[in-house]
Amino acid sequence: MGLLEALRVALEALRANPLRSVLTTLGVVIGVAAVITLVSVGQAARSRVVGEFASLGPDLLWVLPGKAEEGQQFATQEGRFTLTFSDAQAIQREARAVAAVAPWLQTSIEVTGGGRREVTTVIGTTPSYLQVRALRLQLGRFLSEADEEQRKRVVVLGPTLARRLFRAPELALGRRVVINGRAFEVVGAVHPQGQVLGVDLDDRAYIPFSTAQLLFSVNYASFLFVKAQDTASVLRAQREVERVLRREHGEEDFTVLTQSQFLGALDAILRVLTVALSSIAAVSLVVGGIGIMNIMLVSVTERTREIGIRKAVGAKRWDILAQFLVEAVVISLVGGVLGMGLGLVASWAIAARLLDQSPTAAAALPVVVLAFSFSVLVGVAFGVYPAWRAARLDPIEALRYE
């Protein structure tokens, strides 16, 4: 019997039990949809985050507190407070391949202004941050050296925060914002930066680094941003920064990462996350497969007599095997196609909403091919045992079966 005939017989059998066939298919639909959604959303998120950081420019370096273990890019939590403002000054002074250094101190806190309260991210940094991050000013001015030296209470707002508190950045200029009980004057607003993974980079307030240390009673920096002179001098800048800090600290309790090292580490983390999530989703596909196997075993038992009749009139083991295997594969294939559609729609919706991305960017062809072939594989894997049981039935026993 050819495969076409086997297909015809299988479709006939599936039509005979419509509800059962639909429910069994549903198990595969959900599994495939879950895998596709998680993998493609994960990929979209990864490319979005990595792209976001990459757009900062290849000449950027990160100085992180704590020494990364051998073979790892990021340090563990110990040594979180080893970086200081004087480190930034020393680097600025001595590392010649470095164009600019900006320390960074970040806190999530409630601020009030314009009669409203908002929880936002307050960042303490220096004027060079503007140059380091290639940030553009929308209006007013950014933090100045004088602000830093005199620990002035001035604040530059991100456009989202400005809008929330004062309805528009233009209306914010010159107004007062209270942070941690202290009044700050709004001196400027930066250009919109967009979102990363649902985090609004414009929902921020920038204040002088020295003011931030005083305000939050700390003497360290969360990390330092370093900008090299140009792309060619990134590695030289890294060596120089390391040399300066080693001398300043007397030990190597920090980690300097270049843009590409940072991106590599970030990408690796996000990839592991994506794989972990889709493995969980794959479990549901396996559950769907067990559903197929269950229903196929029932079907084989119910049709014992049919198998006996078919064997009596000349069906070989392969004919019976093919008949039931094709039936299982048809279920999983139909489930695969429907699940793929559902998964793509879901991942488009999620990508469009959460990642602010165009739908096509989320549709990853390899994922679709993978989920599709995986679903066929599930059909074969879970269909083989029931089909094999059917194929090796003794025709005499099968004909006697009531």
Added chain:
Amino acid sequence: MSSVVELRDVTKVYRLGSVEVRALRGVRLQIEPGEFVAIMGPSGSGKSTLLNIVGCLDRPTDGAYLLEGQDTRYLSDDALSEVRNRKVGFVFQTFNLLPRLTALQNVELPLLYAGVPRAERRRRAAELLARVGLADRLYHRPRELSGGQQQRVAVARALANHPAIVLADEPTGNLDSRSGEEVLALFQELNQAGVTIALVTHDREVAEHARRIVTLRDGRVVRDEPVGSPRDAREVLRQMPGEPEGP
């Protein structure tokens, strides 16, 4: 020309748990082309076992069974399937049609496993159904047919691949006497056209439609005799009261 069926001292021993059942204890039997043989015997005499072996659903434990000269003892399961497909036509007491398939599709089944192309299958199946008087029932499913009609579909199916022998296991057992007689008339007709038939029954009257009766008892052939003047099913039908069934 060799015999259609030749059994040489065939024995069959089953194991049912720890109990050994000797179903056949050295059966010698030959059936020649064109014969119509009835195999009789009380239940437990080994009739069904014999039929399974002759039909290649089972292999002998000892002795040899030659179907058209071919020894079946060492054939694989798939090879036996092939032999059943080409050389044996089964007619069962319970008809054993596939309920979801139409009469036409049921008759097509042996042709399907013989690898006959679809169009050719259709044509031959329709021809066979016409031959058993069901030309106007091609697209009916078994439950839409009477018992007699279902059994005639089964006969058409048995004939599909021009088998060497048609094996009928109590073919009238589930039919009323008129329908049963009609099926027997069909067998006699086919036999006159040259089809070799072996019919298993416990009913003497049914057996007497054949031209030879083989009697089994305790796994041995105890009698093997020709029937002087077989019952003519057409004649029996004519003497039956009531209207004949069907068109």
